Amino acid sequence: MLILRSNFLLVFFPTTRRNMSNKHLPLFLEGEVVKGFGRGSKDLGCPTANYPLEVVQSLPKDLEPGVYYGWAQLDSGTVYKMVANIGWCPFYQNQQMSVETHIIHKFDKDFYGSLLKVSLVGYLRGEKNFGSLDDLIEAIKNDIINAKNMLELPEAQTVKENSFFTKSQNV
Numbered sequence: 001m002l003i004l005r006s007n008f009l010l011v012f013f014p015t016t017r018r019n020m021s022n023k024h025l026p027l028f029l030e031g032e033v034v035k036g037f038g039r040g041s042k043d044l045g046c047p048t049a050n051y052p053l054e055v056v057q058s059l060p061k062d063l064e065p066g067v068y069y070g071w072a073q074l075d076s077g078t079v080y081k082m083v084a085n086i087g088w089c090p091f092y093q094n095q096q097m098s099v100e101t102h103i104i105h106k107f108d109k110d111f112y113g114s115l116l117k118v119s120l121v122g123y124l125r126g127e128k129n130f131g132s133l134d135d136l137i138e139a140i141k142n143d144i145i146n147a148k149n150m151l152e153l154p155e156a157q158t159v160k161e162n163s164f165f166t167k168s169q170n171v
């Protein structure tokens with residue numbers, strides 16, 4: 001009987017967590033790119049486009065904090081792959097929840113003030129507190145690899161084609 005109960009917990013708990021984090025997906029968000037703490041580029045070598053508080057406050061209240069993969073579009077331009085972090089950045093112990101998107105593309109300059117549309121397609125992992133900056137950087141590199149792979153799947157490609165993303169005039 002005891003063995004059965006422990007089996008039940010082992011199998012059931014991760015499944016429940018995954019369902020909770022996927023419940024609202026795909027989730028579509030849009031807003032202006034605003035200034036954050038300036039750590040993404042300087043500390044982590046990974047710039048993140050931050051949303052204003054209104055966007056953070058518009059999230060479903062039971063959305064699981066953590067790292068998501070999906071699609072991003074700036075000012076009606078190309079739709080790129082992205083990874084996004086939603087939460088309080090335990091490594092930095094932020095007081096306010098943030099939504100930040102790293103677009104998997106090399107841009108020549110900053111784009112503060114642009115309109116950023118994103119769709120969260122899938123959940124990668126929960127936010128963690130790391131023992132060192134290098135460990136956080138390593139985790140982010142892995143997230144980017146995982147996001148790139150997951151976004152090749154047909155279900156993810158379908159979200160990229162959603163009419164939420166503005167079609168370019170030239171296409």
Ligand SMILES: Cc1cc2nc3c(=O)[nH]c(=O)nc-3n(C[C@H](O)[C@H](O)[C@H](O)COP(=O)(O)O)c2cc1C
Pocket residue numbers: 036037038039040041044046048049050067083084085088089090091092100101102126127128129130136139140143144
């Ligand atoms: C893919 C990805 C994963 C992240 N994972 C974590 C994490 O596990 N723990 C954490 O404290 N912060 C995490 N962050 C958030 C960084 O701490 C954050 O991007 C950094 O503080 C930059 O903030 P800023 O935009 O205000 O400069 C992650 C960011 C990205 C892009």
Ligand SMILES: Nc1ncnc2c1ncn2[C@@H]1O[C@H](COP(=O)(O)OP(=O)(O)O)[C@@H](O)[C@H]1O
Pocket residue numbers: 033034035036037038039040041042046047048049050101102103104105106107109110111112
């Ligand atoms: N690939 C990219 N993904 C996200 N932001 C980028 C990217 N390339 C350049 N940027 C610029 O860098 C800024 C984010 O850098 P970051 O160090 O996180 O600063 P902040 O704390 O102000 O968000 C974005 O707002 C954007 O203007």
Ligand SMILES: [Mg+2]
Pocket residue numbers: 036037038039040047048049050100
């Ligand atoms: Mg940022």
